[in-house]
Amino acid sequence: MAMIQEVAKTRHASRETRKGDGKAAAVFLAPWFIGLGLITAFPLLASLYLSFTDYSLLEPPNWVGIENYQRMFEDARWIQSLGVTFRYVFFSVPLQLAMALMLAMALDKGLRGLAFYRSIYYLPSLLGGSVAIALLWRQVFGADGLVNQFLAYFGIQGYGWVSHPDYALGTLMILNVWTFGAPMVIFLAGLRQVPTMYYEAASIDGASKVRQFFSITIPLLSPIIFFNLVLQLIGAFQAFTQAFVVSGGTGGPIDSTLFYTLYLYQQGFKSFDMGYASAMAWFLLLIVACLTAVNFFASKYWVFYDD
Amino acid sequence: MRATTTRRGRSRAAFIAFTAAGALALGACSGDSGVPGEAGETEASEEGGDGDVSIRFSWWGSDDRHQTTQEIIDLFEEKNPGITVVPDFTDWGGYWDKLATTVAGGDTPDVITHEERFIADYANRGVLADLESLDIDTSEIPETVLDGGRVDGALYGLATGVNAYAMVADPEVFADAGVDVPDDTTWTWEEFVEVSGQISEAAGDGVWGTQDLGFNEAGLSILARQKGQALFNEDGTLGVDAETVSQFFQIGLDLQENGGSPDGSRTTEIQAAGPEGSLLGTNSGAMGVWWSNQLGALSSASGHDLELLRIPGETEFDRTGMYFKPAMFYSVSATTEHPEESALFVDFLLNDPEAAALQLTDRGLPSNLSVRESILGDLEAADAKVAEFMAALDEEIVDAPPVPPNGAGDVQDIITRINSEVLFGSMTPDEAAEAFLSEVEAATS
Amino acid sequence: MTDTPVRPDAHTETTTTTAQRIRPERTLSEVAAEVPDVRRKRRVGPRTRRLIKHLLLIGFGLIMLYPLLWMLSSSFKPNEIIFREPGLIPSEIDLTNYTAGWNALLHPFSHYLMNSAIVVMGSVLGNLISCSMAAYAFARLKFRGRPLWFAIMLMTIMLPIHVIIVPQYILFSQLEWINTFLPLIVPKLLATDAFFIFLMVQFFRGLPKELDEAARLDGCGHGRIFxxxxxxxxxxxxxxxAIFTFIWTWNDFFSQLIFLTRPDMYTVPIALRTFLDATSNSSWGPLFAMSIVSLIPIFFVFLFGQKYLVKGIATTGIK
Structure with missing residues (x-):
């Protein structure tokens, strides 16, 4: 947010335009404001209220104060889920972004059939949340899966990776990296905003590809990298579907893939403790909001806008 | 019970009204005038114009069940003009999320398919009607089966049919390994572990004696009953001691040690794969414990002629432990606007021979004995085998375990997690027993 | 592809033999750093290089697609043998999964495809209009409390859906929107998908400001600039x-499950789940077949839509 204030301070328009902006902003934001008031705000605030209650879904809620929030810190499984989620975010987000950027650049231009390749590489992401994925992932990382067949050539006897407590989370990270299609597409779109003349000038100056990448592509792509970073982070903290599908909803084996949101879901819908689940959700919001704020603050130093 | 139900019903309505008022107030702040009118249409067409009644029936399952259930609904509507039954089906996982949400929103389905592990949660919170106050003929259902749907004396669910938790065996795998199928009327848990080890050894790579049985609390429940205990007592407290629980987990560990079942990670993987991906389903195992109604799915997956055996230990301790489990329940919403029509429909589902002829054993071997009798001739080979097996068990089974308490839906997750701890060597059976008891206690209190 | 070698120590590398290069005591990064130089020495033609790139892309693509190919192959196997014979090549092509899957649920599968299409179209249209408008305000207009509103907007996507869905259900139920497509489409028309607002804010901010300032001087209002x-x-x-909204809505399971209660309103993701039953038999074959069928529209949407992804200003020549 700091960044926006900064921008607002430095760029001072005349008084007339500012007045005009206010009115125009009201028009442009009208749908969003209506949506916020009518559809978004109520469920949000309701869940905040419910986080202070013992809401079971099946009976009306009773106020219990901050009991739910206190309970979290004594809940070993909650702490486990927090650990799993942090590990997941820490590894899979950078890996996925790197993969997406790499392939976006490889698929950007200069080759025949790129449209086809792009679509092929996007295909896994289309499937990412499907129920079939549990089975497909077992075909790759299961006891008799592709990976172990490959290892068998070298005489290595692999585990059933998806269902081993030490490796299951790793396979989910790979699953996340595998579905890099979304950030890749955004990078692809972003790369086209980088004017080609910069590269031409740089080539004439004799800058290497690597130099060009770091001194042209990265800075000019930085708003998009920033976007992907912020959104993938928010998304990864809420990762649910893949762990849910692959572990059959348990977060197993032995809670090794018990993502925060998965645990929250179990509490809310399986143990009928929606009050506790809501408290967990708001605590997560606090964490993610803080990290996003840090992200925005840090972006002042590496994200370049043209305005 | 009556009084509390209505009080709860009213306060739930009050909560919804309150939250909705909040929502509309928020909407008003942003200056939006109101609500589009088109939404009402579906509601109106659902109810029909001239006194027609529409009730919603919710169930879970896969495509086969959806088709047959729709046929049954069509039959009912034909026989009862003026009543429309609106189907509401989903898969097992989505079903419970949706049911809880619709109850929270005050849109409880009129007729609800329920399950043993969750029925107490709903019944104790006033969501379900006492079926004995409705006009449903239960005279053909044995009392022990009826009792399976009672919570605190009131009848909240009528068993659609019954299943038994049993050992499924593949005689071909036994024969290939050169091991005789043991006599299930006398075999002990120790024999079961031994036989499994022998098969694994004789059959070679990729074939095992048995699939691990530690992921389902039904096995523990049977062992406890064999020793004169119970997983849950009538009052919902734990009725099993640490020694028995430890013994249960030890069976899994013994099977790991003698090779009778695959290693921890493969076991966990197979566990998640359902009947189709099980050891039996893929012809890579000789035994596995399943609910009797799964014999059909297992048989068609394996392509072999599978057999049902009794759970080991039935003659080893104080008494027999096997029991008939209500496959599912039919329940009626406590807040339904059409209790008579709902009752009529449940009555039809349970007692109508034509409906039964369509349904066969899809919702378990019918709990209505005369209906069960009437369909025996129409059953496919595997299902006929189940019926025969259940008939043989009938004399041995002593009683039915009571409906498990609130929070029993968590027990499966707990036992799955703790059994994995044992299989991966991070807990001894004794530690596991202690952890299991304290976690279940916490979840169900 | 016209990079020039700039490493000052390039000449020393010419003397290193292959044997030396893979000496174990050398670090991986050292070896890796040399590879481009060695390649350049051989003067690989652009054609060969393109071929190598194609081969790499195809090879890597095959690894990426393995699970998908397995699903495709399994969709041609009878349901019983999918697990017994899990190999990639089906022993025979059997189309019954497709015919059975198409008709297995109460309506033909086209019915669910059509429902999904309605929801998707509404969502795409809604997101395109409402999110771009909001994004223009956040990116280009100055108004009081902008940082705060922006923060609030981002906050709305930080809560997991599982705790919002029940209040949402109550809200929509009071509006009598349950079992209509309204709860799935109307929010999109009201810019509740903050993801896309933020996305477009970032893109708008990447556009040169001189453009709209010039337009402003010419007397254009915000509407025309936009x-x-x-x-x-x-x-x-x-x-x-558009592409993301399409795909995410097409695959969205949870909210469609909760808000659509009658089978005639079901969409593809809900229909697909009803092939499975954890408690008895599942129809994996039909599930795979219908999954493939439902992938086809999104694949073509992407194939068609991706050309607009790369129609940036760089290709249109402004700036």
Missing amino acids: LRIMLPLSLPALATT
């Missing part, structure tokens, strides 16, 4: 929004 300058120049962002 319609005539920002939107045409943000085709990649709009395409991204």
Whole structure:
């Protein structure tokens, strides 16, 4: 947010335009404001209220104060889920972004059939949340899966990776990296905003590809990298579907893939403790909001806008 | 019970009204005038114009069940003009999320398919009607089966049919390994572990004696009953001691040690794969414990002629432990606007021979004995085998375990997690027993 | 592809033999650093290099697609043998999964495809219009409390859906929107998908400000700047929004499950789940077959839409 204030301070328009902006902003934001008031705000605030209650879904809620929030810190499984989620975010987000950027650049231009390749590489992401994925992932990382067949050539006897407590989370990270299609597409779109003349000038100056990448592509792509970073982070903290599908909803084996949101879901819908689940959700919001704020603050130093 | 139900019903309505008022107030702040009118249409067409009644029936399952259930609904509507039954089906996982949400929103389905592990949660919170106050003929259902749907004396669910938790065996795998199928009327848990080890050894790579049985609390429940205990007592407290629980987990560990079942990670993987991906389903195992109604799915997956055996230990301790489990329940919403029509429909589902002829054993071997009798001739080979097996068990089974308490839906997750701890060597059976008891206690209190 | 070697120590590398290069005591990064230089020495032609790139892309693509190919192959196997014979090549091509799957649920599968299409179209349209408008305000207009509103907007996507869905259900139920497509479409028309607002804000901010300042001097209002300058120049962002909304809505399971209660309103993701039953037999074959069928529209949407992704200003030559 700091960044926006900064921008607002430095760029001072005349008084007339500012007045005009206010009115125009009201028009442009009208749908969003209506949506916020009518559809978004109520469920949000309701869940905040419910986080202070013992809401079971099946009976009306009773106020219990901050009991739910206190309970979290004594809940070993909650702490486990927090650990799993942090590990997941820490590894899979950078890996996925790197993969997406790499392939976006490889698929950007200069080759025949790129449209086809792009679509092929996007295909896994289309499937990412499907129920079939549990089975497909077992075909790759299961006891008799592709990976172990490959290892068998070298005489290595692999585990059933998806269902081993030490490796299951790793396979989910790979699953996340595998579905890099979304950030890749955004990078692809972003790369086209980088004017080609910069590269031409740089080539004439004799800058290497690597130099060009770091001194042209990265800075000019930085708003998009920033976007992907912020959104993938928010998304990864809420990762649910893949762990849910692959572990059959348990977060197993032995809670090794018990993502925060998965645990929250179990509490809310399986143990009928929606009050506790809501408290967990708001605590997560606090964490993610803080990290996003840090992200925005840090972006002042590496994200370049043209305005 | 009556009084509390209505009080709860009213306060739930009050909560919804309150939250909705909040929502509309928020909407008003942003200056939006109101609500589009088109939404009402579906509601109106659902109810029909001239006194027609529409009730919603919710169930879970896969495509086969959806088709047959729709046929049954069509039959009912034909026989009862003026009543429309609106189907509401989903898969097992989505079903419970949706049911809880619709109850929270005050849109409880009129007729609800329920399950043993969750029925107490709903019944104790006033969501379900006492079926004995409705006009449903239960005279053909044995009392022990009826009792399976009672919570605190009131009848909240009528068993659609019954299943038994049993050992499924593949005689071909036994024969290939050169091991005789043991006599299930006398075999002990120790024999079961031994036989499994022998098969694994004789059959070679990729074939095992048995699939691990530690992921389902039904096995523990049977062992406890064999020793004169119970997983849950009538009052919902734990009725099993640490020694028995430890013994249960030890069976899994013994099977790991003698090779009778695959290693921890493969076991966990197979566990998640359902009947189709099980050891039996893929012809890579000789035994596995399943609910009797799964014999059909297992048989068609394996392509072999599978057999049902009794759970080991039935003659080893104080008494027999096997029991008939209500496959599912039919329940009626406590807040339904059409209790008579709902009752009529449940009555039809349970007692109508034509409906039964369509349904066969899809919702378990019918709990209505005369209906069960009437369909025996129409059953496919595997299902006929189940019926025969259940008939043989009938004399041995002593009683039915009571409906498990609130929070029993968590027990499966707990036992799955703790059994994995044992299989991966991070807990001894004794530690596991202690952890299991304290976690279940916490979840169900 | 016209990079020039700039490493000052390049000449020393010419003497290193292959044997030396893979000496174990050398670090991996050292070896890796040399590879491009060695390749350059051999003067690989652009054609060979393109071929190598194609081969790499195809090879890597095959690994990426393995699970998908397995699903495709399994969709041609009878349900019983999918697990017994899990190999990639089906022993025979059997289409019964497709015919059975198409008719297995109460309505033909086309019915669910059509429902999904309605929800998807409404969502795409809604997101395109409402999110781009909001994004223009956040990116280009100055108004009081902008940082705060922006923060609130981001906050709305930080809560997991599982705790919002029940209040949402109550809200929509009071509006009598349950079992209509309204709860799935109307929110999109009201810019509740903050993801896309933020996305377009980032793209708008990447556009040169001189453009709209010049237009402003020519007397253009915000409406015209938005319609005539920002939107045409943000085709990649709009395409991204459209494609993502399409795919995410097409695959969205949870909210469609909760808000659509009658089978005649079911969409593809809900229909697909009803092939499975954890408690008895599942129809994996039909599930795979119908999954493939439902992938086809999104694949073509992407194939068609991706060309707009790369129609940025760089290709249109402004700036």
